[in-house]
Amino acid sequence: MSINLNTSFLHQHAINLCDSYQRVLKRPLLEPSNNKPLIESLYKAPFALLSHGLEKDPIFNFANQAALILFEYSWDEFMQLPSRLSAKPVDQDERQRLLNAVNQQGYINDYSGIRITASGREFFIENAVIWNVVDSNGHYCGQAAAIGLLD
Numbered sequence: 001m002s003i004n005l006n007t008s009f010l011h012q013h014a015i016n017l018c019d020s021y022q023r024v025l026k027r028p029l030l031e032p033s034n035n036k037p038l039i040e041s042l043y044k045a046p047f048a049l050l051s052h053g054l055e056k057d058p059i060f061n062f063a064n065q066a067a068l069i070l071f072e073y074s075w076d077e078f079m080q081l082p083s084r085l086s087a088k089p090v091d092q093d094e095r096q097r098l099l100n101a102v103n104q105q106g107y108i109n110d111y112s113g114i115r116i117t118a119s120g121r122e123f124f125i126e127n128a129v130i131w132n133v134v135d136s137n138g139h140y141c142g143q144a145a146a147i148g149l150l151d
Helices: 008-025 038-043 065-071 089-105
Strands: 048-052 060-063 107-116 122-134 140-147
Touching: 008 038, 008 048, 008 060, 008 107, 008 122, 008 140, 048 065, 060 065, 089 107, 089 122, 089 140
Parallel strands: none
Antiparallel strands: 048 060, 048 140, 107 122, 122 140
């Protein structure tokens, strides 16, 4: 299956992801490439990157290739998945506490926890960065996470 990265939402979302990250963490999410569009660079980045939107039960609205492999989902499956389902039910309270902390502080850069794949396999992530995604007008758009990001 081929993923269409050439949508206006994804191009703007890539800018919002990078600008929001730069604003709160004072460093770039990804080194710019003159050879390919930003969304393509994010999709092929060597770390897992995912984000969810503003729904009452937030749904993932982006996952790069590394995240899709890590969580064992296709693009279409992941774009319909409530983000809470990436954690085991027993970890939901901790996950909500984390997301509330991100809302208050703008980001956290040391998240660790157990996540679950499409097949039900559990895996541990550590030192993940989670941040609020804000557009150029300052409107809150959701939250994003980078797993395995190298400093």
